Amino acid sequence: MNADTLNAIDAVQTRHIAALDAQDMAGWLATFSSDPATSYICISAENEQRGLSIALMLDDSRARLEDRVSIVTKVWAGTYQAYRTRHFFQRLDCREAAPGRFEVVSNFLIVMTPEGGVSTLLTSGIYRDLVEVSPTGALLRQRRAVYDADALPRYVVFPF
Template identity: 25%
Template sequence: MLTSLVDAQGRKQAALELLVRYIRIVDDPRRLAEWPDLFGDSAEYVVITRENHERGLPIAVIRDDTKDRIIDRVTIIKNFWGAGGRAEDHHYNESWPRHIVGPAWVEFTESGEARLGANFAVYATVQVDPEPRLLALGEYQDVVDFSGEIPKFKSKKVILDTSVLQDVFVYPL
């Protein structure tokens, strides 16, 4: 009993630390290559509007439903998106993202899976615009995988509150 409590407490702490690691990486476009490492081998990363999520419509803004697609996203951002510069150290639209996250919560399912949730707002400071932009607002609905040496995301679902995106998305949310 005592061990499982300690275990749960430790896992909760580890899940929250994973979230902080995630935010530190997605807030810094120069660390983009580290982003896929936050996910387990059979992980998914999905960004979907609350409207489609709740209506059961399958179209997501981003549906990286395999680790390969998660890794591809980095390739697309670095090598595909030419606007604003073709080299990988250039940023599309010279944008700088900033995640404001909280509160965050961890719940354990019967099977012991940790569900990690958090509210977020993502602002982007864009060179073409003197005003920072509210890029996205919503909720993370994540599942944390503790099977490996360090916890990773088994699933990261980004639910967007608005049906109308305020801008295109470049970097991971």
């Protein structure tokens, strides 16, 4: 695997978390492929290990990703206590799954700060991604965010 491919993969990862930290849901959506089968799943490690399909967020198509953007920006707007996040990630592994497609595994850590509050750890976990790389850059085809906590310290509005 060449450096340009790894740089493109790291760039889409960085754009993804930067959009989340800025609460830019349109920017978040722009990090995903436009293919109808594109997916985002956020699931606890416990449910993942037990083979349970119960997920905190289960967006199993591009249309559902678009619905998530509408729900966060229109339906839930102004109905939750504002909070900020800071995401940190570390790529651990990257393997070619097919020409132009790469399976990527990364650790993540998310710190959150409620408006007027103190920063605390929201969760940590692992991203299991399928990334499409083309001459124009990289996009997420699948993102599976497997978080470590059995219970989160608060409700979650934004994806991981």
